[in-house]
Amino acid sequence: MITGAAFGIGRATAVLFAxxxxxxxxxxxxxxxxxxxxxxxxxxxxxxETVVGDVAVEDDTRRMIGAASERYGKLDVLVANAGIIPLGDATEVTAGGWDEVMAIDGRGMFLSCKFAIEAMLPTGGGAIVCLSSISGLAGQKRQAAYGPAKFVATGLTKHLAVEWADHGIRVNAVAPGTIRTERVQRLPAEPGGAEYLAEIERMHPMGRLGEPAEVASAIVFLASDEASFITGVVLPVDGGYLAQ
Known part of the structure; x- marks a missing residue:
């Protein structure tokens, strides 16, 4: 199951899994x-199979996970990808904006993982891959809400990995750098977006942004049996950003 599959990394991941x-x-x-x-x-x-719903809504997320068991009898893999990427510093982000990103990127990821674990336990385990970010491992400008939400993803990955390893459930994450998703491609039309994008591109040692398919390849690897002894890892897919 892939949440947030309609665009960007989620879409590329669905294509590769298919x-x-x-x-x-x-x-x-x-x-x-x-x-x-x-x-x-x-x-x-x-x-x-498609399921329309909001990962921040408990009943929706339970229904998403339930669809796998109903249609296929089990859930082997969850890619907890759904999220939003608001830009803003601490003076720009409102309390409502903070609550929104924490609801989707934080609560939504927790609920997705919670119900996936409950579905995997009776069938011998499975693999979960969460979407963190370089912003979930290091500080960045204009990420006052998004960055802390991705630290939730990083922390959740590590704690769940330890908690469920002896039940056959592996939990890992990818931490993408700036990826050329539809959201990123819209940045130049936003106030300060073009300047932000140019600056962040220069900060990637490879001198370019990543592509959704490059992140999808890492996700599929972590979900596969080839990663059978890997759990609790947050894998940067960032063109060298975090190596600096």
Missing amino acids: REGARLIVTDVQREPLLALAGELRQTGADV
């Missing part, structure tokens, strides 16, 4: 883009 022969539950709050993705994947022969 190419590898996975049976997919794809979820998002945006119905039409999600249905369009499912239609494209089915044209390649993929077995895909």
